[in-house]
Amino acid sequence: MELSVKILRYNPEKDSKPYFQEYKVPGVAEDWRLLDVLHEIKWKLDGTLTFRRSCAHGVCGSDGIRVNGKNRLACSILLKDLNYKKTIIIEPLPAMPIIKDLVVDMTSFFQKYEVIKPYLITKTPPPPDAERFQSNEDAEKLFESAKCILCGCCTTSCPSTWTNDNYIGPAALLKTYRFVFDTRDEAPDERLDIIDNPDGIWRCHTIFNCIETCPKEINITWHISQLKTRLATREF
Amino acid sequence: MIKTYDVVIIGAGGAGLRAAVEIPKEYSCAVISKVFPPRSHTGTAQGGVCAALGNMEEDSWENHAFDTVKGSDYLGDQDAIEVMCQDAVRAIIELEHMGMPFSRNEDGKIAQRKFGGHTKPADPADPYGKRIPVMRACYSADRTGHVMLQTLYENCIKNQVSFFSEYFVTQLLVENGVCSGVVAMDISTGEIHTFHAKAVVFATGGYGRAFQITSNAHVGTGDGTNLVYRAGLPLEDMEFFQFHPTGLWRLGILVSEAARGEGGILKNKDGERFMQKYAPTVMDLAPRDMVSRAIITEIREGKGIRGSDGTDYVLLDVSHLGKKVIDEKLPEITGFARTYLGVEPTKEPIPIQPTAHYAMGGIPTDIDGRVFANEKGDIIKGFYAAGECACVSVHGGNRLGTNSLLDIIIFGRRSGKAVAEFIKTADYSPLPENTEEQTRKEIEALKTSTGKESILNIRTELQVMMMNKCGVFRNEKELKEGIEELKQLKERYKNISIQDKGNIFNTDLMEAIELGNLLDSAEATLYSAENRQESRGAHTREDYTNRDDENWMKHTFITKANGSEPKITYKPVVITRYKPMERKY
Numbered sequence: 148m149e150l151s152v153k154i155l156r157y158n159p160e161k162d163s164k165p166y167f168q169e170y171k172v173p174g175v176a177e178d179w180r181l182l183d184v185l186h187e188i189k190w191k192l193d194g195t196l197t198f199r200r201s202c203a204h205g206v207c208g209s210d211g212i213r214v215n216g217k218n219r220l221a222c223s224i225l226l227k228d229l230n231y232k233k234t235i236i237i238e239p240l241p242a243m244p245i246i247k248d249l250v251v252d253m254t255s256f257f258q259k260y261e262v263i264k265p266y267l268i269t270k271t272p273p274p275p276d277a278e279r280f281q282s283n284e285d286a287e288k289l290f291e292s293a294k295c296i297l298c299g300c301c302t303t304s305c306p307s308t309w310t311n312d313n314y315i316g317p318a319a320l321l322k323t324y325r326f327v328f329d330t331r332d333e334a335p336d337e338r339l340d341i342i343d344n345p346d347g348i349w350r351c352h353t354i355f356n357c358i359e360t361c362p363k364e365i366n367i368t369w370h371i372s373q374l375k376t377r378l379a380t381r382e383f
Numbered sequence: 384m385i386k387t388y389d390v391v392i393i394g395a396g397g398a399g400l401r402a403a404v405e406i407p408k409e410y411s412c413a414v415i416s417k418v419f420p421p422r423s424h425t426g427t428a429q430g431g432v433c434a435a436l437g438n439m440e441e442d443s444w445e446n447h448a449f450d451t452v453k454g455s456d457y458l459g460d461q462d463a464i465e466v467m468c469q470d471a472v473r474a475i476i477e478l479e480h481m482g483m484p485f486s487r488n489e490d491g492k493i494a495q496r497k498f499g500g501h502t503k504p505a506d507p508a509d510p511y512g513k514r515i516p517v518m519r520a521c522y523s524a525d526r527t528g529h530v531m532l533q534t535l536y537e538n539c540i541k542n543q544v545s546f547f548s549e550y551f552v553t554q555l556l557v558e559n560g561v562c563s564g565v566v567a568m569d570i571s572t573g574e575i576h577t578f579h580a581k582a583v584v585f586a587t588g589g590y591g592r593a594f595q596i597t598s599n600a601h602v603g604t605g606d607g608t609n610l611v612y613r614a615g616l617p618l619e620d621m622e623f624f625q626f627h628p629t630g631l632w633r634l635g636i637l638v639s640e641a642a643r644g645e646g647g648i649l650k651n652k653d654g655e656r657f658m659q660k661y662a663p664t665v666m667d668l669a670p671r672d673m674v675s676r677a678i679i680t681e682i683r684e685g686k687g688i689r690g691s692d693g694t695d696y697v698l699l700d701v702s703h704l705g706k707k708v709i710d711e712k713l714p715e716i717t718g719f720a721r722t723y724l725g726v727e728p729t730k731e732p733i734p735i736q737p738t739a740h741y742a743m744g745g746i747p748t749d750i751d752g753r754v755f756a757n758e759k760g761d762i763i764k765g766f767y768a769a770g771e772c773a774c775v776s777v778h779g780g781n782r783l784g785t786n787s788l789l790d791i792i793i794f795g796r797r798s799g800k801a802v803a804e805f806i807k808t809a810d811y812s813p814l815p816e817n818t819e820e821q822t823r824k825e826i827e828a829l830k831t832s833t834g835k836e837s838i839l840n841i842r843t844e845l846q847v848m849m850m851n852k853c854g855v856f857r858n859e860k861e862l863k864e865g866i867e868e869l870k871q872l873k874e875r876y877k878n879i880s881i882q883d884k885g886n887i888f889n890t891d892l893m894e895a896i897e898l899g900n901l902l903d904s905a906e907a908t909l910y911s912a913e914n915r916q917e918s919r920g921a922h923t924r925e926d927y928t929n930r931d932d933e934n935w936m937k938h939t940f941i942t943k944a945n946g947s948e949p950k951i952t953y954k955p956v957v958i959t960r961y962k963p964m965e966r967k968y
């Protein structure tokens with residue numbers, strides 16, 4: 148079948164502002180990934196079309212894009228999951244500067260992630276020749292948050308991010324959870340202090356956009372609410 | 384522009400990041416990667432990383448070493464294997480201390496599960512007698528590589544390592560046996576930079592993209608291996624490329640061995656558990672080379688199932704494990720089957736076929752990552768390599784599952800340590816003249832070319848040829864045809880043109896350069912495969928069906944000779960305590 152897609156194009160070396168370009172892509176099938184469509188265009192119709200990708204199966208987080216108004220991974224969405232009889236609209240992730248076509252500048256996204264000290268902090272030395280003890284139950288409490296592939300779909304879908312650049316955003320909050328609730332970590336308060344401010348966790352108004360968009364189906368707001376409860380009940 | 388760092392590490396997968404963690408803060412260290420570090424291929428590893436922790440049952444590093452030697456079909460260097468297996472327990476504990484979230488057993492220790500080729504003696508008094516599968520693979524559900532990569536990245540952030548993400552390395556600067564740095568393109572601007580360094584570490588991963596069906600990411604194009612080859616340095620054992628038995632039909636996406644480790648079963652079209660015939664004791668948990676051969680054999684005997692794309696597949700059944708085990712232990716891989724093939728693994732079997740997976744061969748190094756200039760063992764000063772791009776060689780003819788994640792943390796660390804020692808006294812070697820000229824010329828040539836050839840056609844033809852002529856089964860006739868086809872593809876490559884002529888984020892240009900790298904990696908693989916007249920590990924010759932220890936117990940070293948055919952020399956295999964035996968499971 149033939150598919151029609153409109154892609155937001157922007158090449159700073161040529162264009163003064165972004166514009167939509169329509170492509171008619173012949174020979175596609177409904178079990179194709181959207182990434183296959185992008186490749187089909189790049190490899191057969193227009194070599195200048197620019198996007199990021201690597202693993203092609205939803206584990207590296209490279210190819211977050213906006214599809215019909217929703218943030219998705221191009222490699223994790225099949226045509227049959229889209230209304231492919233109508234033109235599909237593809238744009239770069241919002242709320243980040245465009246470098247070229249679907250490639251956005253993720254610097255601020257990674258900065259926010261680094262701010263929350265995304266590494267285990269311990270004071271007590273671990274047992275010299277053995278692992279630290281952790282029950283499987285406690286370990287599994289971290290797994291959902293550790294699943295995050297830092298694709299940026301959530302943070303850039305969040306209305307609070309749109310209205311305030313400084314908002315730390317759901318991905319960084321999820322990472323905060325990953326360490327605050329790790330029974331091995333000994334600096335939860337340091338991290339809670341970092342997110343306990345108006346541009347931190349309190350800018351989240353539980354609007355749920357983030358959950359709807361997360362390609363790893365992480366219940367982000369549940370994790371944020373755990374942090375909020377922890378903050379509300381912490382003793383100094 | 385010239386940037387100067389004590390150490391430059393190319394690659395931000397497990398090997399590169401583990402090396403970076405080892406560089407003391409007082410030295411400047413840059414990690415260059417063509418993708419953001421957490422996008423590196425290590426993150427896709429699923430099943431586990433092994434060490435004889437003995438958390439679930441009795442085990443020992445000697446058991447692990449024996450399995451690795453046997454799994455390698457006796458081509459692995461036993462000194463290196465002993466180093467790796469002996470250090471494995473410490474390395475895993477260290478990862479845990481760094482923060483890696485592992486699945487746990489009932490005692491709150493790191494959980495372990497079975498994996499192909501990992502065994503222990505059924506009777507401890509008879510270490511070389513009958514062996515049974517052992518739980519040795521440490522894991523974090525089926526996202527082991529993902530959390531390992533994240534943990535290492537996090538530790539680099541903690542250590543304030545300088546990252547040059549989305550920089551594409553195009554040239555290795557090595558002259559007269561001395562390495563002085565690399566040349567790289569900043570992808571987002573197209574600017575060319577020279578990185579002048581006292582020590583360079585290559586950790587650039589594999590080249591599965593040379594094959595049509597592969598589990599490897601699009602970025603797995605063998606750039607590092609090829610830069611070494613093009614610099615006139617040797618590559619080792621390039622004929623040994625692993626086909627993983629269970630890739631999702633048509634897509635090649637990996638379904639980890641963990642599925643079989645947890646009890647999944649392979650079946651042919653008649654529902655027969657065919658591994659019973661090929662490996663009566665360990666069955667579905669036989670090493671990968673054997674299972675891949677078994678699948679292709681079944682298919683050739685007409686016992687596969689014909690898919691809509693005209694290719695044949697067999698079935699991997701996990702449905703009997705029950706929803707709970709599947710959701711807890713194999714959530715990710717069963718999700719892939721659901722998303723991409725519309726198959727519900729809790730109810731129906733998953734269509735699978737062998738997928739090109741792992742390069743056992745690569746840049747030859749000693750156990751501290753120092754790169755060999757030749758088969759005699761001379762060293763390139765200031766040049767190190769680790770991980771999948773390197774060949775130590777611990778995997779020999781066939782890698783065991785979970786030994787690669789181990790390889791990258793053990794030898795990544797050892798390289799890092801060796802570099803840290805080296806830079807204490809080393810000076811900057813002078814850069815060659817006009818370092819950036821070669822890269823600039825190549826890029827200019829690609830941008831101005833008006834040739835009629837396309838990246839897509841050449842790459843597809845290469846991938847199909849490698850799959851058909853240099854795949855699970857090989858023979859002289861087809862390998863020779865493959866070499867001829869490759870020569871033509873290389874000729875045609877000279878006439879490719881690209882449409883994107885810009886500087887900013889030019890992925891068209893990158894794909895063209897990557898294709899050049901794939902062609903050279905394929906060249907080294909084909910010639911090495913054609914040359915080795917025996918069957919060993921993943922290299923199966925239909926015209927030389929037996930392993931031939933008398934003539935072929937040696938490593939292949941292949942070097943690009945200017946213009947003419949590549950040159951092949953040999954290096955003996957290091958044997959310490961394990962005498963070659965027939966490899967039966």
Ligand SMILES: Cc1cc2nc3c(=O)[nH]c(=O)nc-3n(C[C@H](O)[C@H](O)[C@H](O)COP(=O)(O)OP(=O)(O)OC[C@H]3O[C@@H](n4cnc5c(N)ncnc54)[C@H](O)[C@@H]3O)c2cc1C
Pocket residue numbers: 393394395396397398399415416417418420423424425426427428429430431432527528550551552553586587588589598599600602606607637639740741769770771772784785786787788789791
């Ligand atoms: C799907 C899958 C599942 C796997 N599962 C397991 C498992 O369960 N257990 C196990 O032990 N092994 C597993 N493996 C194998 C293992 O994951 C890899 O061999 C290993 O992760 C390789 O790590 P690395 O650090 O050597 O390279 P990679 O992680 O591939 O990293 C390569 C790095 O080099 C960079 N790079 C490459 N070329 C350039 C260039 N030209 N310029 C700049 N940077 C460059 C890349 O950006 C990247 O950062 C699996 C492999 C696959 C494909």
Ligand code: SF4
Pocket residue numbers: 304305306307308316317350351352353354355356357358367368
């Ligand atoms: S729930 Fe919070 S983080 Fe998620 S979209 Fe809403 S405001 Fe943003």
Ligand code: SF4
Pocket residue numbers: 294295296297298299300301302317318321360361362363364365367
């Ligand atoms: S939480 Fe989900 S959407 Fe957000 S960055 Fe992680 S994987 Fe992407």
Ligand code: FES
Pocket residue numbers: 199200201202203204205206207208209210220221222223
């Ligand atoms: S390409 Fe890796 S997540 Fe889509």
